[in-house]
Amino acid sequence: MSYIDQSTRPSPAGMAAVIGVHAAIGAILVAGLTVTGTIPAIITSTEATNIPIEPPPPTPPEAIDPQPAPKDTTVIHAPKPPRDLTVRDTYIETTPVIVPTVPTVPGTGLELPRPDPRPSFDPVGAKPRNDPGAWLSTGDYRPSWIRREMTGLARFRLDIAATGRVTDCVVTGSTGHAPLDAATCKLVSQRARFEPARGNNGEAVPGSYNGAVLWQLPE
Template structure:
């Protein structure tokens, strides 16, 4: 019984605590409402000042002028004018055919006695033609040393006449026996030895140019 009585008795500390909580909250609210508010004075508007408008005009870009030719500024040469002379003669072309002969015309009376007859006089050559000529002595082309011992034993002799064909460089291009010795070995030896040893100055034509030519002579084969 004593315990229940003590429990139902009001606690003074709890009552004080219960009253203290609302009191603290009230003080906080009063302190928050007591904040000092400072109001700054208004700033006066600045005085407006008119600024003059400045207009900037860009300078035009000018390309440098090319060098000028003094003659290019000269006055142009006058163009000549031609005036067709007047004439009272009227000309007309016939559409039916070619123009016929004008009339008999004596050309001899105009040209004179030296009228052109249609032929030209012969033109003289600039150079006289030259025949081919030996550069060395022809007697050295064939000598007694060319006689073979067999020909001497057989007593082969005779005169061989020949004609040579000389080209434009002076060399013998061909040999022809025009008169035989009567012995084939001597005739063959004549052309063979001459073609090997003979050198010529080439012939020249009427223009002075080297050309092909001929040369004729003979060899007398005699036993030494």
Template sequence: MSYADQKMSSGRITAIIIVAALHAVLGYAFVTGLAYNVVKQVAQDLKTFDVTEEPPPPEELPPPPPEEVVMEPPPVVSPPPIVRTNVIAPPIVRTVREAPPVVITPTAPPAPPPPPQPKREAVGAKPRSNPGSWATNADYPSSALRNEEEGTTGFRVTVGTNGRVTDCSVTSSSGSSTLDEATCRLITRRARFTPAEDSNGNPITDTYSNRIRWQIPED
């Protein structure tokens, strides 16, 4: 039993080896033939086209090295002989600049002096208050009342530069010395004036004249 099995196994192994060898030969023939056909077809295709490669551009040659310039020394030239000649210097011409003309600008004539102001007229002394207030009924002298003395006394006073009366005199009597004396006394004490002025406006002394009427008041 073991011998038969061993014999069968050897036969089978041999058959498998043969089959494998046949497959390998067929595969090789198939592959070889197929590869040959493919190579042949490719060779025919390559014959149909001429592939020309463009030549590479020519290489640029480096520029030639600059030529060396050989400097030749300048020729030796001897200086010409010195010839001395008497040279007369040119005369010096001096330009004299003329002064510009004097421009005279006429000036306007001076303005005439202002005309003198007209002299003002002298102003006389003027009373600062009403002359009727210088003597009232209350100032009537009692002796003149008893004697029933009445009348008008004319007077003239001198007014100083301060406006006060400096002197008084009776120019016409009332007929009563008592009334005349009372007139100058009251006026000298009460009268005030604006002093007189000359033509330049300076205060000056002046005179003033007037009259006072004395009348016994009715009861």
């Protein structure tokens, strides 16, 4: 078995390449640090402009309440009158005053004249002087009323004069048949006789009378 003993030496070409790389890096660094352009001049002097500031408005003075003028405190002293302790008798005149009497004039006294006594009567209404049952009868029925069987109760009011005479008649309740109502007022006004009504003094006055008549068919 044989061994080959060789010694290692740097290659000239490799060294040249390394040197070239380092030279390029150095050139780049030098180029980057080179300052180009003009450096501005340094200003050493300073200039300032004063701008005027308006002063603040003056503060208004505080309102002060006016003090009232001092009142006049002058004290007035009045002299006291001397006391009179002397007791004096007081005299009062007691002469009576006489008032002359005035004669009383008739009719001017306080007593009022008394009214003459007059009789007083209670008012009285008109009263029939004859029998109210005789004011109508079955003979007053007409044959036509009987055939039609006309019946009913007729109520009426009579006006009586101060002489006792009937002056008016009004039917206040109808029988339901106009012929019977008309016959009632006609016959009663002709046959009725009255005592006139009386007032408070007993005098004859006009009055009224209310009555009723029953119309029945004759048997």
